[in-house]
Amino acid sequence: MDERIHTVPDDARIRQRVMNAVSTVRESTPLAQSFTNFVTINLVANAQLAAGGTAAMSYLPDDIIDTAQVARASYINVGTLLPFYADALDQITAYFHTASHPWVLDPVAAGIGSTRTRILSSFRENPPTVVRANASEVIALASIWGLDVPSTTPAADDASTDDSEADTADDAPAAPTKPAGVEAVDDVDSSQAAAIAIARFLRATAPNHRAAVAVSGPVDLITDGDQVFRLFGGDAMMTKITGAGCALGGVTATYLAVCDPLVAALSAGLLFNRASEAAATSSSGPGSFQTAFLDALWNADARDVAMGNMTAASAQQTHPVVETVL
Numbered sequence: 001m002d003e004r005i006h007t008v009p010d011d012a013r014i015r016q017r018v019m020n021a022v023s024t025v026r027e028s029t030p031l032a033q034s035f036t037n038f039v040t041i042n043l044v045a046n047a048q049l050a051a052g053g054t055a056a057m058s059y060l061p062d063d064i065i066d067t068a069q070v071a072r073a074s075y076i077n078v079g080t081l082l083p084f085y086a087d088a089l090d091q092i093t094a095y096f097h098t099a100s101h102p103w104v105l106d107p108v109a110a111g112i113g114s115t116r117t118r119i120l121s122s123f124r125e126n127p128p129t130v131v132r133a134n135a136s137e138v139i140a141l142a143s144i145w146g147l148d149v150p151s152t153t154p155a156a157d158d159a160s161t162d163d164s165e166a167d168t169a170d171d172a173p174a175a176p177t178k179p180a181g182v183e184a185v186d187d188v189d190s191s192q193a194a195a196i197a198i199a200r201f202l203r204a205t206a207p208n209h210r211a212a213v214a215v216s217g218p219v220d221l222i223t224d225g226d227q228v229f230r231l232f233g234g235d236a237m238m239t240k241i242t243g244a245g246c247a248l249g250g251v252t253a254t255y256l257a258v259c260d261p262l263v264a265a266l267s268a269g270l271l272f273n274r275a276s277e278a279a280a281t282s283s284s285g286p287g288s289f290q291t292a293f294l295d296a297l298w299n300a301d302a303r304d305v306a307m308g309n310m311t312a313a314s315a316q317q318t319h320p321v322v323e324t325v326l
């Protein structure tokens with residue numbers, strides 16, 4: 001492993017903050033509202049409840065703006081689109097921006113369809129606090145927002161003294177990727193530069209200059225633009241139920257109601273990994289796995305969640321800040 005990447009120690013403050021967030025949600029049952037796709041809406045609400053929060057789903061701007069007075073965070077997911085969504089989301093995100101209301105974006109299928117691209121493009125003006133997505137969606141979103149994404153990858157950095165074909169390939173312009181529907185076609189590491197670029201863009205306009213990007217996959221990557229965390233574990237059965245990613249976005253919003261964006265993203269990612277591992281031991285296929293997963297979200301021990309297998313590295317080393325965005 002790159003020596004710049006280190007295991008986060010058990011007594012690290014970030015783990016204490018995750019444990020507090022998991023416990024605070026259970027004690028305070030915060031409401032996070034969702035404007036989400038209608039394939040997985042039920043799993044999103046149930047996952048938020050199982051994590052200890054409460055849920056409210058809506059598509060009407062006035063309803064959502066009123067609910068934002070009592071919900072301390074919101075979730076927007078563009079998985080399924082209807083003609084009125086573009087105008088509705090414009091009004092909703094403009095309000096969130098004016099009110100400094102924290103929200104999580106899941107840019108499902110980013111890069112597909114002109115309507116989705118137009119909607120995601122508009123969020124550049126009224127940006128979310130957290131982006132939660134798979135690797136292909138993160139790469140596509142950085143491109144839609146026209147962000148400057150350095151071509152350096154961690155793998156290329158590791159091979160800094162090796163001037164073989166890999167380095168030559170790095171000089172070539174990045175090929176545009178297109179997600180296969182809602183599924184990722186890129187690996188998580190290849191989205192690191194895009195994730196850091198998005199996090200730095202978001203925090204430039206965020207309240208308190210705090211924002212985070214969470215990329216899900218076999219190993220999750222979470223960054224606030226300064227540090228890059230990797231979360232290990234979980235279970236591949238998560239890819240055999242629809243809505244695991246959507247539910248992760250909804251639960252990230254639940255945590256965002258009680259803590260800062262980085263801790264919210266880490267808490268949700270660590271909780272999902274522990275819960276999916278537990279669910280895999282007591283299920284026999286996708287149907288029973290989904291049920292066992294909700295039970296495991298409910299039963300997960302806050303300390304076990306916070307002590308999950310996690311590494312950290314400085315984003316500055318691989319992707320130096322070349323211009324001041326703060």
Ligand SMILES: Nc1ncnc2c1ncn2[C@@H]1O[C@H](COP(=O)(O)OP(=O)(O)O)[C@@H](O)[C@H]1O
Nearest residue numbers: 134216217218220233234235236238244245272
């Ligand atoms: N191969 C895998 N092994 C373990 N966990 C996984 C794997 N793939 C995805 N996950 C987990 O599934 C959840 C949803 O991630 P993902 O499938 O990438 O999202 P999406 O459904 O949006 O593409 C995350 O908690 C992630 O950690």
Ligand SMILES: Cc1ncsc1CCOP(=O)(O)O
Nearest residue numbers: 037039079182243244245246
């Ligand atoms: C299948 C499908 N089609 C449109 S949205 C959606 C659900 C995507 O869920 P996830 O991104 O969590 O896999």
Ligand SMILES: [Mg+2]
Nearest residue numbers: 108182245246
């Ligand atoms: Mg998804």
